[in-house]
Amino acid sequence: MRLPCLPLLATLVLAAPALPAATTVLRGPYLQTATPTSLVVRWRTDTTEGSFVRYGLTADALNQTAKAFGIGTEHIVQLSELLPGRRYFYSVMGSAENKDGDGKILRVPVYAFTTPPPTGPASPTRVWVLGDPGTKGATQLAVRDAYTKFAGDRTADLCLLLGDNAYPDGTDADYQKAIFEVYPEMLRTTPLWSTLGNHDGHSANSITQSGPYYDIFTFPTRAQAGGVASGTEAYYSFDYANIHFVCLDSHDTPRTPDGAMAQWLKADLAATTRDWIVAFFHHPTYTKGTHDSDREGRLVDMRQNFLPILEAGGVDLILTGHSHVYERSYLLDGHYGKSESFNATLHVKQPGNGRAGGDGVYRKPRGRAPHAGEISVVTGSAGSAGSKSKPPTLDHRAMWISLNEPGSVVLDLDGLRLDLTFINEKGEKRDSFTIEKN
Ligand SMILES: [Fe+2]
Structure with missing residues (x-):
């Protein structure tokens, strides 16, 4: 829901009934x-x-x-x-x-x-990332509880929803059951941000900014939280400390390379001076999970039309959902074709697992260096994973690790260091990597 320029409005009614004795x-x-x-x-x-x-x-x-x-x-x-x-x-x-x-x-x-710290200087930041959470089932609760136990006293400073937040149709009732009744404590304490998924799009329209998704959320359209004004809640950006977050609408906004969203993205990335750029949207640029980025139009569009802009703008991390798996790439750049055309010599900026105790952390130069490499993380299993009887192939060549497991992502940033951890529904730490900037 867009914020009016005037002081905020509640839903207005003409008559003012007497206040009831108690309100729930x-x-x-x-x-x-x-x-x-x-x-x-x-x-x-x-x-x-x-x-x-x-x-x-x-x-x-x-x-x-x-x-x-x-x-x-x-x-x-x-x-x-x-x-x-x-x-x-x-x-x-x-x-x-x-x-x-x-x-x-x-x-x-x-x-x-x-409140968020002053924009610009580094500040230790924890982000809880939930992709495709809203199944309302036992798996969603298990993922929530596993994260809560993992986090302990270090609760998140902000939460990102990667779309398909409330199955099956993103209606108001779906959101009530799948979001508001599942994460009430987190929602009272932690600012929530989101991108639109296809199931949210069953009942919402990005062009008219209408439907439950747009009624429920209040996102910045006028750059209130940093970045360049987008004029829409479908895609927007915001800053937190030394991090610039970019939300794109991969579902319902035109994804043409010269369209309004692409033009805004170029301007927004050109304007930021933050140390980190984290982009999030629903449809992954690379996946061989419960969806296939070689075959599906929106995924191809995001890879061919938006990934080059993100990489030229110096993106560090791309978070997506839609595919109900966890897939995490090498530090890579410049791969806009199908999985079979992925060429490690051409597209991997730094091989290995990105771990201090393993192959070594990923390293990038400080500042807005174009095409210095990003990690692509598909994390769409916060509500369920892919079928066990007919498991996904999980063989995208850009990925260092691919898991058909429920879970969520914890992102920790501190100064010029970024750590990402995938926690499954049993509370097991199933992947992690680090990016450091010099
Ligand atoms: Fe989806």
């Missing part, structure tokens, strides 16, 4: 478009009421208030003039004093979030 929060709160100094808090209630967030730097002193005009059940409140890199405590309320119809002050839960 049905969804959230969840955190959107986080910047070092601002954040959007969203939630849904079962009854119509106002939209107020009380917040402060200590849990017992929520001495600041932000609000949206009007009353409704969908609440979107922007907090502004926050301090970067600080832990805030907050509560969501239906009125300024949160009194019930009898004037009694209601007790409300207090949650916490941490």
Whole structure:
């Protein structure tokens, strides 16, 4: 949902009924478009009421208030003039004093979030990456729990969803069951970002910016969080510390090489001065998992039309889903054909597994060096893996490792070092690599 230029609006109704005695929060709160100094808090209630967030730097002193005009059940409140890199405590309320119809002050839960650090300087950053999570099944829960146990006290600073977030159709009800009821604690504390998948696209339209996906999320269209303004929530960018994140829409926005998304991507990459560029979208450039990048149009488009732009712009890491497997490449560059045309001599910038205790970490020059190599990671198994009775071939030649296992990715960046780890649904660390910049 686009943010209006005016202060944030709740869903408006004309008549103002008396506040009920008690309200149930049905969804959230969840955190959107986080910047070092601002954040959007969203939630849904079962009854119509106002939209107020009380917040402060200590849990017992929520001495600041932000609000949206009007009353409704969908609440979107922007907090502004926050301090970067600080832990805030907050509560969501239906009125300024949160009194019930009898004037009694209601007790409300207090949650916490941490604002992103100042943009530019390095800051240790953890990202939890979930591809194709929303099956609503036992595997999704196992992947969630395995990550939670792995992470321990070092929780993520932000979460990326790689699309197909809520099966089967990305409807509001699908999102309720597959996202909001599965990750409630994470959503209250960790800003969430997403790209559109084909199942989300069953009920959403990127051209008109409509449908549940666009109603549920609030992403920057005006470069509020860094980067170049895209004018759309379908594709956008944002900064976190010394990292530039780029979200593309591989499903429903035209993927022509001279189209609006490609032109925006070129401008956005040219403008960034961050140390790292991480791109994420749904359809992989390389996969031989439950989908085949040699045969499927959207995957071919992303490889042929967008990968050259990303590589020329100095991309370091590409995260995709769609294929319900985990596949991770060598440090590579310049491969835009089918798997059979992959030539290690031509396309591998640095061979080996990228591990300090193995073949050695991948090394790249600091700064925006074009075609210095990226790692391609397909991680589309946060909700399920491919069939065991008819397993995928997993033989794409660009990949150093390919696994038909459920799991999720943990990305840790610290200064000029990037570590990526794949954790399966049993909590086993099944892959890792490091990129260091000199
Ligand atoms: Fe998909």
